[in-house]
Amino acid sequence: MEVLDLILIVTIVLSIQGFKKQKRLERLWFSPYRFKHHNEYWRMLTHAFVHADWGHLLINMFVLYNFGAMVEGLMVAGAWGEASWLPLYGFSILYFGGIFAAALPALQTKRDRPNYASLGASGAVAAVIFAFIIRFPSEQLLLFFIIPIPAWLAGIGYLAYEYWQTGKRSRIAHDAHLGGAVFGIIFTALTVTNALPNFLEVVLGR
Numbered sequence: 673m674e675v676l677d678l679i680l681i682v683t684i685v686l687s688i689q690g691f692k693k694q695k696r697l698e699r700l701w702f703s704p705y706r707f708k709h710h711n712e713y714w715r716m717l718t719h720a721f722v723h724a725d726w727g728h729l730l731i732n733m734f735v736l737y738n739f740g741a742m743v744e745g746l747m748v749a750g751a752w753g754e755a756s757w758l759p760l761y762g763f764s765i766l767y768f769g770g771i772f773a774a775a776l777p778a779l780q781t782k783r784d785r786p787n788y789a790s791l792g793a794s795g796a797v798a799a800v801i802f803a804f805i806i807r808f809p810s811e812q813l814l815l816f817f818i819i820p821i822p823a824w825l826a827g828i829g830y831l832a833y834e835y836w837q838t839g840k841r842s843r844i845a846h847d848a849h850l851g852g853a854v855f856g857i858i859f860t861a862l863t864v865t866n867a868l869p870n871f872l873e874v875v876l877g878r
Contacts, residue, residue, distance in 0.1 A: 674748070675763045676740045680733055683793060687723040697722055701791035702775055704783040716779075720771040720793045732793045739800050740767075743807075752807070753863035766859050770799025773855035777838075777847035790845040795852030802827060802856030806867050809874040824875050827853075 690697035702719035706712045723729035740763070746752040747762040755762070774795020782788045804811075809824035831853060837846040861868045 674744055675767070676737070676744045679740075679767060680737060683721045683723075684729065684733065686718075686721045687729045690722040691725070697791070698789075701789045702778065703786075703789045704775075704779045705786045705788065707779060708783040716772055716775045717768070719775065719791045720796050722791050723793070724791060728792055732797050736793065736797045736800060739797075739804050743800055743804055746807075754865065755863055758863060762863065766799055766803055766856065767796050769859060770796035770852040770855045773799065774845075774848035774852040777851050778845065781847070790848060792845075794845070795848040798830075798849045798852035799856035799859065801830075802853045803860045806857055806860040806871050807864055809871045822874075824871060828875075 686700065690700065700715070700718040700722045702715045703712070707715050723732065743766070744763040747758045750759055752758050752762060778788070778790060805823045805827040809822065811823045812820045813823050813826045815821050815826065831850070834846045834849045838850060
C-alpha cells in the first residue's frame with residue numbers, strides 16, 4: 673500500500689466519523705488558540721484528516737488522488753529528483769510538510785482568537801498540486817474540469833486569487849491554501865534540479 677492510499681483511507685474514515693460525532697471533529701480540528709494556550713500540539717496535524725461536510729471531503733480527495741498518484745508514482749519510480757530518499761520518504765515529506773505549512777499562517781495571526789478553528793486537507797493538497805505545477809509547468813489542466821489551460825497559468829491564477837482573498841471574512845482558510853502551495857514550491861525547488869528556472873522559462877516563453 674502506497675502512502676497516498678493510506679492517507680486517503682485515514683482521511684475518509686476520520687472525516688465520516690466527524691460527520692457523525694461533532695465532539696470528535698472538534699477534538700481534531702485546528703485551533704491556534706488551543707495550540708498556544710492549552711498545548712494541544714496534535715491539532716497542527718490532525719486538522720487535515722477531518723472535513724466539514726461531504727462536498728469538502730470529496731473535492732479534496734478527488735484532487736489529491738489525481739495529482740498525488742502522479743507525483744508519488746514518479747517519486748517511487750525514482751523519476752522525480754536525484755535525492756536517494758525521495759522514493760521512500762518524498763511524498764510523505766511533501767504531504768505532511770504541506771499540512772504544517774498550511775497551519776502556520778493561522779498560528780501566527782489567530783492564536784489569541786478562541787473561536788477560530790479550521791479543518792480540511794486543502795493546504796496539503798495545495799502542496800501536492802504546486803509540486804506538480806512547478807515540475808510540469810507546460811502540462812494542461814482543466815479549469816472547472818472543462819477549460820484546458822497550462823499548469824503554470826493555473827498556478828499563478830490560484831496564488832493570485834488566494835492572496836486576494838486572504839484577510840477577507842470567509843469560511844475558507846485562504847491563508848492555509850497559500851501556506852501549503854508555498855511549501856510545495858519550495859519542496860520541488862529543493863528536490864528537482866533547475867525546477868524554478870525551467871518554470872520561469874516556460875512562463876516567459878523562452
